Amino acid sequence: MSDAPNFGNTPRWSFLERHSLFFVCVSPVIANAIGSIFNILYNQTQIEPFLSEAQMQRFDQCWQWFNMAVYPVAISCFLIPLLWLRPIHRRLLDGQSIEPHLLEKAQRLVINLPWWFLAVASAGWLICIPVFPAALRAVPEPLPDDVVTHLNVSFIVASLIAVTHSFFAVELTIQKALFPVIFQNTVPANVPGTLPLNITARGVLWAFSAVVCPVVSIVLLLLVPDASQQMPRFAVAVGVVAVLFGLTTSWMLGKLVATPLRQLMNAAMRVADGDMSVRVNLLRADDFGLLIERFNSMVEGLREREQLQQTFGRHVGEEAARQIMSQGDRLAGKEQMISVMFVDVRNFTAYSSTHAPEQVVTALNVFFREAVEIVEAHDGMVNKFLGDGFMALFGAGTITDAHANRAVEAAQAMLCCMEESTEKFADAGWPDLQIGIGINTGPAVVGSIGSPKRQEYTAIGDTVNVAARVESLTKLVGHNLVITEATRQQLPDECQVESLPPQLVKGKGVPLKIFGVKAKPQLPSPR
Known part of the structure; x- marks a missing residue:
């Protein structure tokens, strides 16, 4: 996606993107x-010191005619794809749709x-x-062999200097200026029929440009007869220029490689800190493009999972939701105290x-909101709502x-x-809402x-049934909170x-021992 800000329906593009x-x-x-x-x-x-007057005249004519013939052709080849892109580029800048x-x-x-561009420049x-x-x-005059060697060296070294650095310069400019316009709603890495330079090939090309080119340039000059002796300063200058260009290539490679790595690292650290809104908005067609797309998809999946767990947790309780999601699709139930x-x-x-349903639901929600917070604050989970009441479990989670x-x-x-x-x-x-509470252990x-198609996280067994029966006894015995003998034995003295x-x-065939417990005015926090 493009990072260009939108005002209305027309994106506001930067100067670099408008003239990309x-x-x-x-x-x-x-x-x-x-x-x-x-x-x-x-x-x-x-070269010129070894040429005769006639050869020098032919040499001057050759480079003049060569520049007049080859340069226009090369420039035209450079411009042909850009001229074809120009109307599409303009329409995208104006916010128009393209077939x-x-x-x-x-x-x-x-x-x-x-x-x-690499092919045109190399040719x-x-x-x-x-x-x-x-x-x-x-020219009908003998041509020294050294002249041919010097010519080949000059063109090879010049091409090594120009072509590799041009490739990185064009690639970096395209990614920075042209990608945001052309790939507003598409990931470059997903476009079929492309040949992006992968990380391995980019490293090889960098080594070729930053290491091989300077070394080859100097070695060729040293191998040419009398070149290093006649013009030692020129040989040193060539080496310096080649090394400087190698450093420039290293800088461009750093922009092409270090930038996505840095953004991915920062985004991963934010995700580790719990920030699921992070997204790497970097358009790349190479391996980094696929990595960025997978990373964004991963974060989106984590964000959806977190939203699902939050939504799920509101229905079954946060602790139950964690246990269910960790359990997966397995049907499992184990006996616990x-x-x-x-x-x-x-x-x-x-x-x-005697009251409208909306009024009844409003009052119940006020009660349930307070009750759920209290239960969860004491490490319990509200397992299910039962119309005008609920069942809560203690000891079924991580704290037992x-x-x-x-x-x-x-x-x-x-x-x-x-x-x-x-x-x-x-x-x-x-105003006179009252509750009854029964507890069994x-x-x-x-x-x-x-x-497998429909599951419920819950607790079943005689302990649950007795707890429900004890709650129904609260009206009979005149206590709002009634517990069983099994629960009483687990309480502190x-x-x-x-x-x-x-x-x-x-x-139950025999009477059940029960106990009444009064509310405390103030309670210490259980945590």
């Missing part, structure tokens, strides 16, 4: 100009432009090797029969110790909250239960409870 075709056209000029200057100086110092097949053709051409330089010696040999809490709103049937005490403290905090939130319930239309099967008459419950 011009900058692409002139990007290889400096390297080729340096190569030409080297070639001219070399010819003046190493898909035409846009894909333009994108493919843009990615392959460095290779086209323009290397064609000098057969042309100039042939023109000099046409847990404490089960059932909470029910008193007189719900009577209240709902002291779950009975945490459940009782959560229930006491909930009762205190009911007393302190009278105004909230009054505003919701239910024991073994239960906890996990994902159901069929300082916890004050009131023994209540044993009660018969469904499914």
Whole structure:
């Protein structure tokens, strides 16, 4: 995607992007100009002194006619793809739509432009090797062998200087100026029929330009007879120029390689810190383009997973959501010692029969919001809502110790909250809302239960059934919070409870020992 800011429907492009075709056209000029200057100086110092007057005249005619014939052809070849791109480039700058097949053709051409420029520049330089010696040999005078050697050296060194640096300059300019315009809604790495330079080949070309070219240039000069002795300063100058160009190539390679690496590293660090909004907005057609696309897709997947887990967690509880997602598709349930809490709103049937459904739901949501926060603050999870109540589990998550005490403290905090939130319930239309809470402790099967197509994370077993029965006893025994003997045995000795008459419950042949617990005015934090 393009980074150009939009105002209305028209993107606001930078000066570089508006004139990107011009900058692409002139990007290889400096390297080729340096190569030409080297070639001219070399010819003046190493070749012209060995030529006769007639040969010198033919040499001057040759380079004049060569420049008049070859340069226009080379420049035309440079301009042909840019002239074809110009109307498409202009329409994209103006925010106009382009036919898909035409846009894909333009994108493919843009990615392959460095290779086209490389081929044109190489042909323009290397064609000098057969042309100039042939023109000099046409003069009816003997041509020294050293002259041919000097000519070949001058053209080879000049082409080494010009061509490799031109490739990097064109590629860097295209990525910086032309890619944002041409690839506004497409990833360059996904365009078919392209030949981007991969990381390995880029390293080889860099080594060739920054290491091989300077060394070869100096070695060729030293091998030429009398070159180093006659013009030692010139040989040193050639070496210095070649080394400087090698450093320039290294800088351009750093821009082409270090920039995406740095952005990917910074983005990865932000993702590690929990920032899922990060995106690497760098357009590349090479291996980095594929890597950037995969990285952005990975972050998007992580962001969707996080949103799914948050949404899922709101329905089944955050701890249950973590366990379900770590469990995957496996149907699994294991027996655990847990404490089960059932909470029910008193007189719900009577209240709902005399109030509008919206008013009933509003009041219940006020209660559920407070209750869920209290349960989760005490390391419990609200497992399911039961119309006018809910079931909560303690000890089924990562924290499995002291779950009975945490459940009782959560229930006491909930009762205190009911007393302190009278105004909230009054505003919701239910000023006298009251609840009953039953807690039981024991073994239960906890996990994902159901069929492969429909599963539920819950707890089942006698412990759960007894907890539900105990909650129904709260109205009968006159206590808002009732616990079983199994829960009482797990509480610390300082916890004050009131023994209540044993009660018969469904499914039990003997009366169940139960205890009443009062709410505490202030409770210490369980964490």
